[in-house]
Amino acid sequence: MKKIIIAEDDKFLSSAYRLKLAKAGFDVQIVSDGQELLEILEKYIPDLILLDLVMPVVDGFTALKSIRLNPKFKPIPVIVASNLGQKEDIDKAKELGISDFVVKSDLSLDMLIEKINKLIS
């Protein structure tokens, strides 16, 4: 079973992720901020990380930078799912190294699952 860590501070959205992705057959771990993400990565190496950008404590960009700086986590594919969508945000994320960038409001969960499957199956 593929392991996915989802960093999402909105509890409704994380709930939706959990329901949909679990149903789709993924092992899903949810964290609500960057700090938590970095902590869980120390004991749990996922196949993919789904990362929000605007989060409390440690935001998505900071967390992503830390992940990319750590050789252990570097190979893990990251999909950024944010409601930010400006070019600067996209470029900044791409510079740090991500597999995909999706705007949540424009995304259906089915499309998300397709993208994930393409990356890790």
Added chain:
Amino acid sequence: MKISNKISLNFIIVFTILLIITGGIVYYFTIAIFRGEIFNNLYYSGRNLTSHVKTYIEDQKKNGEILAGASIYRDFLNESISTGTESKVIKNKIDDRLERTLSTDSNITEVFIINKNGKVIASTDKQQVGKDRTSDPYFINGQKEVYLKDVYLSSITNKINFTISVPIKNEVTNNLLGISVIRYKLDTLNAIFKDFGESYKTKEAFLINKDFYFLTPSLFKGDSVILNEKVNTENSTRCFDPKEVDYVTKNGYSGLEKTIGVSQLIESKDYRGIDVIATHNYIPETDWCLITKIDRSEFLKEPNLIASIFIYVFLASLLILIIVSYLFSQKITKPIKNLSIGAKIIGDGNLDYKIKNDSKDEIGQLSQEFNKMTDSIKQSRLEIDFKVKEQTKEIVSKAKEIESKQKTLLNILKDVEKSKNDLEKFKMAVDNASDHIIITDPEGIILFANQAAQDITGFNKKDMIGKKVGDKHLWGGKMPVSFYQELWKTIKFDKKVFIGEINNHRKNGEKYIAMANISPVLDSKNNVVYFVGIERDITHEKEIDRMKTEFISLASHQLRTPLSAIRWFGEMLLEGDAGVLTKDQKEYITNISLSNSRMIDLVNSLLNISRIESGQIIINPKPTDLGALVKDVLSEIRNETKIKKQKIIIDIDTSLPKIDIDPKLIYEVYKNLLTNANKYTKVGGKISISLLKKDKEIISQISDNGFGIPNKDKVHIFERFFRADNISKLETEGTGLGLYLAKAIIESSAGKIWFKSRENVGTTFSFTLPLIGVKANKKGATLSS
């Protein structure tokens, strides 16, 4: 002086000189010829007369000798000597003989005999017999030979005589018996000189004795001169010159002139004191001189006559010459005169005058050329007149123009005072403008700065003037070097206006953002004279703008999150993740999802608007087939058009090239326009779309026969959030942002967009895109879909 007079004068002068020379020569030679002739005349007549005289004297001498030789003479003398008495018989015979002798010649005035003792023993003049003649020359000289006693005045007869005395000798002893003397009067001698003058009136010849006395009469003074008057002339002197006398005595006259170097033709004065030409002949036998002469005036009469004839001929010739030369010069100068008159007439302005001269000579040619010239002058005069008229018109119009300009100028001058005030006002306006205004020279050295420049930058105006803009010690120098290079290139070399934001810093170090508008001021030769820089401190606006953008961005994010949750849960419900839904439940959830989608669209649009308004549309051009793009859009909205049973007419030029545009953005434009056409056209309506190339553009047209746009709304149609009255009543959906976005995209892509519409008839939207495409810009933001 007129040409004709000149010609005449020349003729006359030349002719006169020639005639004078010829006349002089002719006269000289004529005189020479006449002189020769008169000389011959005088000379030979002189010689003739001389020989006459000689012959006459010789004849008389012979007569005397014959008489003396008569035997009766000897007898008579012998008898008287021997007897001492005279026989009457012999005496009678002697007397008889003497009388006879006297009668033989009327010139003989007396014949007498003298005995050897000098006593007249017989004479035709009885009173003389017995007189003693011993002292008489004819007795003294007559004893030896025949003796001519010179002409003398006889004391006896008281007449002028000459005598010839002949000795009478004994035949045997030859002793002197006596002397026979014959006395002659001069009649015969004088007769020799008579009528000598021939046709000449003043020609005369006369004899003089060695005492220079006349022996024969003077033509002019008659007989009285004889032995009474002397001839003291050059002739008389020369004639008795001993040399000449000697020579002539010995040799006669031949060669006289050559031998003793004297001319016998003498021109001098005669005894009267009158000029004469004369010659002379010495007669040795009688010791006389024969002078022949003629008055010089008579000698010159003929040459002078010839000369006067010549002068008359000359004067006549001159007269003829004058007339001829006048006529000739008239003939020559007449054409010239005609030409001259013609030239004057033409010169006075009569260009129609033609000079008449058909001759083939130079003057004829000149006249013809002159006529030609007149023609061309006439022609060019006409042209000039025409041009002058034209130009006069022009000048008049120019003058009017100038007049009006002058009035304007006067008005301007009147306004000078006012203008001074205006200038002051202008200066005040510039100085008090809230924008920072500086003027620099072409090198960027600051010449002027207004109060606002000082206020905004914090630098004193005095600190600025003379420094270069962009100096680090002023407000500039905060931008990359490449930025300033680009700025200078634009304004100085491209000579265009630069507009852009510049980060500057004030004197106190505080940063600020300026919106700069820098314009080159060009002179008539397109050289930069000044730069005018106007900068506005937009730091505050930028901050507000940034905050607005941030707010919208954040707000959008915060809105999107719940919308995402609604979307996803809706999807899950509809997919039956929470169990199978009833028909009603499904319908309600669907409505929620659709409303949610509209909300998402609205949020996306708001986000785009905020980005467009901050000038941040990212254009990412790729070679794009617009036809394919249009078809993609049509397939996306196919459901909607099918639902409304609308007819779609596609007219796409298949030869259109791919152009460099941002496909995502242009897709949005087509989608907005086609969606509008679909929405605002009735069921069963018609939508057409055409793409065609025109010039350097591709024109896209989307037409419908829908509701149209009310006239009052047309001006607002591209405004954001605007929805026309007629459709907002019909259709509650719609953000009022579609056309606003379309216009922003097309204009960012170097195109234009416009429309035509009539309410309830239809609407056509058109936009252009350049064939060369659009350049990428890196800054800004992509649109949210």
